[in-house]
Amino acid sequence: MKTPTTYHHNDALLVVDMQNDFCEGGALAIDGGNALVPGINAEIGAARDAGAMVVASRDWHPVDHVSFDHRGGPWPVHCVQDTPGAAFHPELTLPNEVIRLSKATAFNADAYSAFDGTGLGEYLREKGVERVVICGLALDVCVHATVLAACREGFNTVLLESLSAAADPEAINGCRREMQDAGAEVRT
Numbered sequence: 001m002k003t004p005t006t007y008h009h010n011d012a013l014l015v016v017d018m019q020n021d022f023c024e025g026g027a028l029a030i031d032g033g034n035a036l037v038p039g040i041n042a043e044i045g046a047a048r049d050a051g052a053m054v055v056a057s058r059d060w061h062p063v064d065h066v067s068f069d070h071r072g073g074p075w076p077v078h079c080v081q082d083t084p085g086a087a088f089h090p091e092l093t094l095p096n097e098v099i100r101l102s103k104a105t106a107f108n109a110d111a112y113s114a115f116d117g118t119g120l121g122e123y124l125r126e127k128g129v130e131r132v133v134i135c136g137l138a139l140d141v142c143v144h145a146t147v148l149a150a151c152r153e154g155f156n157t158v159l160l161e162s163l164s165a166a167a168d169p170e171a172i173n174g175c176r177r178e179m180q181d182a183g184a185e186v187r188t
Contacts, residue, residue: 002039004046005133005160005187012129013047014114014150015040015056016136016143016164018092021085023137027078030138032165034089039163040135041093048095053129056094057114057136057146060086060102067110081105112145121153131156135163140171144179151182161188 007013018040020026023033047054059079067073079086088094103118104111115121124132132155134147143164150157159179166172176186 002162004042005158007047007050007052007133008131009051010128011047011050011052011131011133012124012127013043013052013054014132014134014136014146015044015054015092016114016134016146017057017059017079017138018089018136019058019079019085020087020089021059021078023089027076027085028167030165030167031169033137036135036137036163036165037089037091041091043133043135043160043163044093044095044098047133048097053099053124053127054097055099055101055114055120056088056092057101057103057118057142058086058088059142060105062105062107064107065104065110066108067104073110079104112142113149114142114146115149115153116145121149121155124153124155129155131158133158133160135160137165139164139166140168140175144175147179147184148182151179151184157182157184159184159186161186
């Protein structure tokens with residue numbers, strides 16, 4: 001396993017959607033999801049040791065969410081509130097002080113980015129955060145949207161690509177270019 005990122009007190013590690021439904025065996029499984037957990041746990045430890053904030057986002061959908069295919073959305077039913085599939089991966093180390101951030105909680109609106117409708121950008125600024133380090137699932141969907149939003153919000157933004165996996169591996173290069181063009185540093 002590679003050495004974790006060096007964090008500072010004005011950084012935030014944002015772990016995106018490391019939930020059972022997005023890992024192998026889940027309703028919307030992404031190949032390689034389970035394998036990310038040890039590296040992400042090392043990042044969480046490094047961030048906490050440096051006094052950096054750690055935020056874990058999650059899809060937290062109502063039963064009949066607009067993104068589900070039976071409602072005309074693009075996805076199968078996944079990450080329904082209070083179900084085992086919506087739970088964080090059981091081996092993910094999330095101490096009590098880790099902020100758990102729910103997104104896509106309204107029936108009629110989807111949210112891919114951890115910044116969509118959550119107030120996260122304003123909260124991070126209030127806490128003096130200047131740099132956001134991002135990893136998780138899926139690289140080409142929610143991680144991608146979160147990286148772009150962090151750049152738009154004015155944060156120095158770093159993507160840990162090696163600690164993110166894509167639903168469609170063929171989309172990685174295009175996503176990487178788009179994130180770099182938006183100003184993100186992509187660490188492969």
